[in-house]
Amino acid sequence: MSTQTINAPHDVPPAGPSVHAPARHQARSGPRVTQLRVLRSEWTKLTSLRSTAWTLLAAVAVTVLLGMILSRVVANDWVHYSAEDRRTFDATATSLSGMYLAQLAIGVLGVLVITGEYATGMIRASLGVVPRRLPVLWAKIAVFAVVSFGMMVVANLIAFSAGQAMLAPKHIDVALSDPGVPRAILGTAFFVAAVGVLGLALGALLRNTPAAIGTLFGVLLVVPMIVGALPGRLARISDYLPSASGDALMQVVRSPDLPSPTHGLLVLVGYLAVTLTAAAILLIRRDA
């Protein structure tokens, strides 16, 4: 390589039209990071992935279908129910049972909202443009929580109506206006959304999709089994597991084996507060 070719480009004046549109150094009122704007950005991110739509659709579908199927099965089997079984039968919870499957879909989606960015490298772009970082985490949580809660409320309303229609021929259905029913519908939606946010927090902490999904469902599905194997004296530990909170929020006919809905709600909020605080602290502290 000769020196001529090396020096030449620097002598060439910048030719042609400017590469950017003029007059955009309008600092004050113009571009600036705000929490609201980051929320908008996270909304675009969530809604621009095909996997989001499919996962939400799957969550709604399983909630409705499973609720209908279980209600139908109960209705068909009702004649064989004992008096005790009939007394403890919870028509609302039966029609909302699809949440056991929906929590898998929403939980995975919650994890992916953040680990998808770590896996692809997108997180460095996200944190690069919002170097204070926390607005990104809050926005992700808010957008995802609102979307998944909203979808689950809709799914639960459909599942409840369809399920009660299945139970109606046996006159064992309940109405939306019955005591405890709206709370169960909203509470179950809250539980599923909380599982998703828990997944998001675990994803932010572990920054790895399989690790976060494994931990989330280990806590939700496996730990209750281990606690169930403990002697009765220690069985109340299960009251403090997130999975029991889901059952507690879903019940309308109170079961002696479950904590109260309020207790369940508080336990869930506790889990969310702890994991989200840890996620926020580590997001600030760690290198991205």
Added chain:
Amino acid sequence: MIEARGLEKRYGDKVAVHDLSFTARPGVVTGFLGPNGAGKSTTMRMILGLDRPTRGEVRVNGRRYRDAAAPMHEVGVMLEARAVHTGRSAAKHLLALAQTHGISRRRVDEVIDMVGLTDVARKRAGGFSLGMGQRLGIASALLGDPATLILDEPVNGLDPEGIRWIRGLLRDLAAEGRTVFLSSHLMSEMALTATHLVVVGRGRLIAETTVAEVIAGASPAAVHVRTPAGSALRDALAGADVTVTTTSADTLEVSGRTSEQIGTVARDAGIALFELTPRQVSLEDAFMALTQDAVEYTTQSTLGSAGTGRAGGVPRPSSAAAVTTTAVTTTAASTDTEKRLALTGSPRSEFQA
């Protein structure tokens, strides 16, 4: 404007960047040059606050990057082309970044146009070629109309047309008064794009210089001479400041004399010359000489022979001398070494001063 002062980054025991200070000024393209593993990417990440420096600090336009109200307006970044979610379209990716700052959709379309991705903007970024990914990265860097641009290996994966385009773009951006800071491990690329150079190796500053200086430093090159009277010419040229290496029966490598001087001496001595060719030190050679001590990943054989072949040999920049000598198996080995040592002299002493 980027000002790094005493930057240090440790990962456990490993020092990735050590006491690094430099300045990248507005209006010029500053090249950040160093071999792989020299700490370039780590330094760029520290500028952006993605990595927290263990010590020292770096300011962008006079303040810490994370304190900027509109970071995208201060700095446009392309750290790696692949900082994109593979499932999202290029347009949505850029829109999501733009929205954090309230930058309009019009501007998003504008930068998509500018980098030539209009036809594929609605396609998933995961299917992009390396060059398209690079263009998308550059588009995201330009979104906020930033005063400072930081680009990690921007020409990587671009086709020749794309490389020409990015060179012109970077020069234009600098000419508009912006600070342009780009990294590369290719000296030849830097020579075509940058004017200022920050050279690093093993996480340390080797030189803060200009491309012109490096080229000037590389000038004392040898002259390749072919003559039937090799030994006669050798005697005729003899002098304290002249090095003549006989490389074959009829060829000499002469350093310390210009081709004009050699031709004149040969004529006066009545010696016929068949060939008289000035040899430039290539920029890659110049760069190699600058960073030789600091190459982190060297081939095993080179390291081995450097260790054994020159035990107790050259004192100070011994590894440079030894590695070059043993690595270069061509006939001009010794001359090359001298050139390289001459080169390392100026910037390094500047650095030590």
